[in-house]
Amino acid sequence: MTSNWEPVVGIEVHVQLATRSKIFSTTSVEFGAAPNVRANLIDLAMPGALPVLNEEAVTMAVKFGLAINAEIAETCVFDRKNYFYPDLPKGYQISQFDSPIVGRGQLAVLLEDGSVREIGITRAHLEEDAGKSVHDRFAESTGIDLNRAGTPLLEIVTEPDMRSAAEAAACFRQIHSLVSWLDICDGNLAEGSMRCDANVSVRKVGDETFGERTEIKNINSFRFVERALNYEIERQIDVLERGGEIVRETRQYDADRDVTLSMRSKELSDDYRYFPDPDLLPLRLSSTFLETVRSTMPELPEQKLERFVSDYTLAPPVAVRLTRDHNIATFYESTVELGADPQQSANWLLGEVAAALNREERDYSDVPVSPKQLADLIARIQDKTLSSSLAKEVFERIWSSDDPVDEIIERRGLRQLSDVEELRALIQRIIEEHPDQVEQVRGGATKVLGYLIGQVMKASQGKADPRQVNELLKGMLNI
């Protein structure tokens, strides 16, 4: 990338809300049912069927709004967005056009380098998802599956505040983390629970105005957001440097080839003829309702972060990592509440636990160790029952079993050899067995001391504390 170009990026994230039923009907929303099983009169747009707004979807949208300190509209309106498509059963999508439920807000985005950047949220509105066209199932026709039709979506639109692909990906990740934290979305990207559209333009550094932008549609992973944008940013710079012009268009990211491609422009007009849906009255949110939602809000990441720093005296970067994800924060707090040392708990969660999860491609929602097991493990390290190497061994065992830590220690005889007399006897034996090495150590060869310690450790089957062995050995050799 030529250095004097600056990318400008804004994203739109479609979040599938984790309601029990659809946004305008009582059909249950569940992934994986046989085609058209989860579609009732309303989802099929039967003549005479009418939409009725699902309050749970409204509650979830308000939760998001409160979490980003946004203005929540006292009154908002649902509009019809009109276009013909076979998987759009009514011939219009119920959405919100110029009166969204959530107005302007702010999101603190954690960047790769650990710094935090405030990104403006323009708005978030409620709408229904369309169904799916199934092209690969029938030889000469397209099938229509309306299970997804009417699934509630919260479309979150950011300001063009991001200045790199990595920032955009971080913002998408932050929104993912927040909606999971609020428990309003299952966050399952593979099942399409979140999709991201990115608007991108480039301009010369120092320019006040934005360049012409393109929109990349339907990106469904953090990594692809970054890759698609990096490609698109370079493509735009390349076009401009060759003296060309950027055409405002919708593009698609092809992950296999790692390129963005111009999408065929829609066959039908882009004039969606928005107007207020007369089947739904304007939605008025009373202050009582807002207060009720507010009272059910979980402690937000920033609040937790501040508390972790003050209550547990954690370093801010550590606290940031512990509050990045609701699951890790909850795990951490449960562990500490069981009496484990806060610093040690943080070290273990961000160290051994993170590494093991990473190895197995799991995340913090899926930790096979319980907070109780981890707390006990830390306690046994602190009371010196376990050396750090023994602790790692115990950790490996609790990773694959629900057995209590103490039981594993007893059963496997993993208790640290801390009885001084027993240890002295062992060391004495090693000294007698290795007269040559003892001579060398006495002659100042400190490296050989390590060898002797190793022999003691080996003889103790790893149960001795190497530091203690070191001290005792030195004492017994008078060095």
Next chain:
Amino acid sequence: MKPYIGVRELRSDLQAKKYSAVELAQFYLDRIARFNDRINCFITVDTESCLERAAAADRKLATSNSPSLCGIPIAHKDLFCTAGVRTTCASNMLRSFIAPYDATVVKRTSDAGAVSLGKTNMDEFAMGSSNETSCFGVVRNPWNLQRVPGGSSGGAAASVSAGMTPLATGSDTGGSIRQPASLCGVTGLKPTYGRVSRFGMIAFASSLDQGGPLAHSAVDVWELLTEMEGHDPRDSTSANIKKTELAGFDRTFVIGYPESLFDGLDKNIAACIDVARKQFEALGHKIEVVELPHIDAAVAAYYVLSSAEASTNLARYDGVRYGHRTESSVDLLDMYCRTRTEGFGLEVKRRILTGTYSLSVGYFDAYYLKAQKIRRLVRDGFLEAFKKVDLILAPVSPTTAFEIKSIKKGPIEMYRQDLYTIPVSLAGLPALSLPCGFVEDLPIGMQLIGPHFSEGDVLTGGIAFQNETDWHDRHPDLETTCTS
């Protein structure tokens, strides 16, 4: 048995076992069989299930607590969905469509024991004022078979007028219950928007559509209304309002008389309403002149708004899931175009095009938004008038039933038929259309309009008038009209 009989008499006869519900249903089925060929007011007559329902009603009548309409026949306008019986909207698009569910209105009247005879003819998708746009052919006015019954609930009004059913449901968007009631000499009510559930009533213009009853008298209209109305959680625009109760008959009303509305009215029709006005005065009610501003712009505003809503309400008829689909098409766009070209009639297409245009970028403000402003002004005008008066007396239609195919100058002339009914629709008010005389052997009606949710007063006024007059008791002689 006689074809013209009120609900209260039917109820006591059935309870006294003067005849059974099956015999009563059979009587009307026979009459339909005999005259429907000429009148064409029914699209579908479901003899078998009708008699089954009647037999079930007889079993209930034998118990001590039969519901209020138990065994009484009813006809539903063919835009109310009926499970198992086709619902066509008088359109080729839905010619063989069978809904998998009952509309709330159908379910409620059925729960009240009413026995459905079948589905009545109408203008296609309720768009029309003469019943000439039905794909099943025009309905003929029982008073004169060369004339229209009005529309869009022409089949409903004609079936009551012809004595083929004592009760009928209709729907009114801009006058579709009131105008045919006027032209056929029956009584019909457009309730306040929100009183009757729209769930299962196929939409034309959602912010205006309202189901309502047609019958021989205001008191029968009230009987049916109380079984149709009430809050429905499946319709977000349905109001949570208690059932309609009649006011005491000693109640005197201040009745508003919008003089300017009568200026251009046919003088014979004006004369009928003037007599009615004097009768109200004689009954002790007080008449007061009121102004209704912005009425001139109402028809234009109505056609912008109703067509805009219709253009998107009818988008679902795309050939994908149900209804008509073209036989052959080369691609998706071609399938849409052919399906909709073949399935919809001329008037429906005209309104879809008009509505699409008025919602388009660049025209939205000039048409849709301006029409919404007019709508608000019209409504405010009524609310202002209702600060001074309890009810308003107005014409229903500018003419008596006109001859079939006589309106040739184009759609605007037809749209003018609803000049007096449309403002009430825009304001969402309740209005009763009831017979008040005859002009050249054709019946003519008048409207009693009330504030929102004042159906009790509107109907009380209508019943008081009908207690003193017999216009509603005059019926066409089908033996003569249908055999000449």
